[in-house]
Amino acid sequence: MSETVKKSVDTPLFKVKKVSIGNETPLLGQEVKATIDFMKGLQNIDIYEGLDEAEITGQQAGALFLVGKTALEIFHGSYDIAADYVNILNTYRLAVPSDVNVYTMVVPTNFEFGLPEKYKGEVGKPQKPIIDEIYANLDPSIITVDAYSKIKKAYDRNEYLYFRSDHHWTALGAYRAYEAFAKSASFTPTPLMEFENRRVDEFLGTFYSSTYDKNLKESPDFVSFYAPKNEYSVTNYRENGVDTYKGTLVYKSVSNISHGYLVFMGGDIPLSVIETDVKNGRSLLIFKESYGNAFVPFLTGNFEKIYVADIRTFPFNAVNFVPENGITDVLFLNNIITSCSPPRIRNYLDLMQ
Secondary structure, three states: OOHHHHHHHHOOOOOOOOOOOOOOOOOOOOOOOOOOOHHHHOOOHHHHHOOOHHHHHOEEEOOEEEEOOEEEEOOOOOHHHHHHHHHHHHHHHHHOOOOOEEEEEEEOOHHHHHOOHHHOOOOOOOOHHHHHHHHHOOOOOOEEOOHHHHHHHHHHOOOOOEOOOOOOEOHHHHHHHHHHHHHHHOOOOOOHHHOEEEEEEEEOOHHHHHHOOHHHHHOOEEEEEEEOOOOEEEEEEOOOOOOEEEEOOEOOOOOOHHHHHHHEOOOOOOEEEEEEOOOOOOEEEEEEOHHHHHOHHHHHHOOOEEEEEEOOOOOOOOOOHHHHOOOOEEEEEEEHHHHOOHHHHHHHHHHOO
């Protein structure tokens, strides 16, 4: 071995404090019970003790960003597409009768709140500026629902508002948005304690099935749901707009660990018509994607009739449907990703024709 190589091998890369195993010489035959305090040998102990696990595990996986035990769908929203969403809502407002209340609720996703500060500005885009821009450019007669503030306050209280392994919000997240809608629509929200609370354990959602990330698997989600106690009935329409079958708003069991979100309405139905025991003359039409499924069960105590239209498969003309059914209130409920998605904008254009 050359002198140069020998020196590089023998020279330590950094200085290490020596750690004493014991300061007494044991008697012959005596069992030695020595303990090593490794932390005494670390020169930067304050760094390791205060380290946030999420800050060192963040990594991108395709369209997702994995942070510890949570997966986040990266938001790349476009102001141009959001402007088209505004255009659609404004046009719809002009097309339906003027005495119909039209609301819009743009819901933030977990990416907005769950991305650690160190990654903000480097991964994806913030959502609130685009939500604010949408609301600022709507026809003044469209009533905006500030779900953002309600959800942000609950998130800061560490409420379980979004799934870690799935792209949806939880029922509690939907309830916070329901409280915000109640304020905008001038009704009193039903207290959470007045619903029947159930739970499905061991839920691994769409983010897990697309990554098979071991951290998500080791910390599965659970699905809490709140079933209305008042009387109601559900008639589901198939995509042809003719065939129907009976449904429910909450299914109390699921067949597979990946199907947890299906407890809400059984999934995405082209049209569900809900008749309740409320007699107040108010009827609500909701245009939604799957986020709306967890939201709808809370409404049975506030509207006499509820029409739930999935924007991807709704089988009727969205404008004519309102006067034909005597609808008093219309809510556009979409998460911010949907509101900035060209395929979903196309869905809305199709609904108008």
